[in-house]
Amino acid sequence: MTRIHETALVHRRAEIDSDVEVGPYSVVGACVKIGKGSRIKSHVVIEGRTTLGEGNVIFQFATIGSVPQDLKYKGEPSELIIGNHNTIREFVSVNPGTTGGGMVTRVGDRNLLMMYCHIAHDCVLGNHNIIANGATLGGHVVIEDYVIVGGFALARPPGHHALPGRAMGFCLFNNVAVAARFAQRELGVGRVAILDWDVHHGNGTQDVFWNDETVFFASLHQWPFYPGSGGPGEGNATTLNVPLTAGSGDDVVLEAFTEVVLPALLGFEPELLLVSAGFDAAASDPIGELELTAEGFAALTAHALTVTERVAFVLEGGYDVQALPGLVGSVLDST
Numbered sequence: 001m002t003r004i005h006e007t008a009l010v011h012r013r014a015e016i017d018s019d020v021e022v023g024p025y026s027v028v029g030a031c032v033k034i035g036k037g038s039r040i041k042s043h044v045v046i047e048g049r050t051t052l053g054e055g056n057v058i059f060q061f062a063t064i065g066s067v068p069q070d071l072k073y074k075g076e077p078s079e080l081i082i083g084n085h086n087t088i089r090e091f092v093s094v095n096p097g098t099t100g101g102g103m104v105t106r107v108g109d110r111n112l113l114m115m116y117c118h119i120a121h122d123c124v125l126g127n128h129n130i131i132a133n134g135a136t137l138g139g140h141v142v143i144e145d146y147v148i149v150g151g152f153a154l155a156r157p158p159g160h161h162a163l164p165g166r167a168m169g170f171c172l173f174n175n176v177a178v179a180a181r182f183a184q185r186e187l188g189v190g191r192v193a194i195l196d197w198d199v200h201h202g203n204g205t206q207d208v209f210w211n212d213e214t215v216f217f218a219s220l221h222q223w224p225f226y227p228g229s230g231g232p233g234e235g236n237a238t239t240l241n242v243p244l245t246a247g248s249g250d251d252v253v254l255e256a257f258t259e260v261v262l263p264a265l266l267g268f269e270p271e272l273l274l275v276s277a278g279f280d281a282a283a284s285d286p287i288g289e290l291e292l293t294a295e296g297f298a299a300l301t302a303h304a305l306t307v308t309e310r311v312a313f314v315l316e317g318g319y320d321v322q323a324l325p326g327l328v329g330s331v332l333d334s335t
């Protein structure tokens with residue numbers, strides 16, 4: 001892979017080939033074309049009239065298609081074209097073209113727009129895009145078919161061990177707990193259920209809602225295992241723990257889910273189900289010792305969707321980074 005050094009200044013009208021790593025912190029353009037399969041690293045600034053190919057990854061805090069100062073106010077058209085299958089990471093800004101009649105910002109199909117990225121006004125988004133929670137869209141954005149908004153938050157780090165007062169177990173903030181409280185306070189949702197299928201017990205989430213009858217917490221996890229909580233008999237009217245022995249596979253997990261967890265979730269009658277979707281219960285995971293397959297996660301997803309009309313997923317653990325995209329895909333394909 002060709003590398004453009006960090007902090008480089010790349011000339012106007014440059015054409016950058018495929019499979020190039022740009023930056024971080026470099027400034028590129030304006031009027032540039034970048035091929036496919038490139039990695040635009042964090043804090044890169046790519047100025048306006050940009051054409052990006054397919055399958056690129058744009059990292060955190062990059063700014064794409066910003067208008068160079070000397071083009072501003074002269075009415076020159078400035079367009080930004082992003083192809084298909086790109087991953088736009090957290091806090092990336094995708095800017096509009098300049099005014100003056102020629103402005104276009106078009107994002108292709110099957111892109112993944114991660115948390116807190118911003119797509120500016122007057123953009124056109126193609127088909128089958130996934131827009132994670134916290135991403136923002138400016139005014140006049142045209143969204144074509146089959147967009148999933150807020151369906152699966154690809155959050156890192158995970159959150160379910162984080163306690164109200166401190167971080168724990170790779171987790172800084174308890175994302176799913178914040179989402180539940182936000183839904184209740186800002187969206188008027190009353191009863192929220194949280195289903196946690198990460199291989200570890202979601203002790204932080206359990207602690208947050210232990211005395212809260214409006215939030216039902218159900219966790220399936222390997223036990224005994226980190227963090228040690230969630231053992232047999234630990235629970236109350238709105239806290240359900242299902243400890244599973246190491247080596248349990250699809251059959252055991254799905255039986256426990258359909259016999260114990262699903263009836264409890266249905267009985268609670270939640271208006272919203274949030275899933276703490278960890279993938280460290282996968283057979284290939286280097287940390288967890290459960291043996292779930294992609295088909296197992298797909299079956300869990302299909303069952304979860306029967307609990308209530310509104311279901312959203314938040315990524316928790318999952319440490320086989322080669323398998324993780326396919327496992328997340330097995331959930332997305334089942335929704």
Ligand SMILES: [Zn+2]
Pocket residue numbers: 198199200278280316317318
């Ligand atoms: Zn975990």
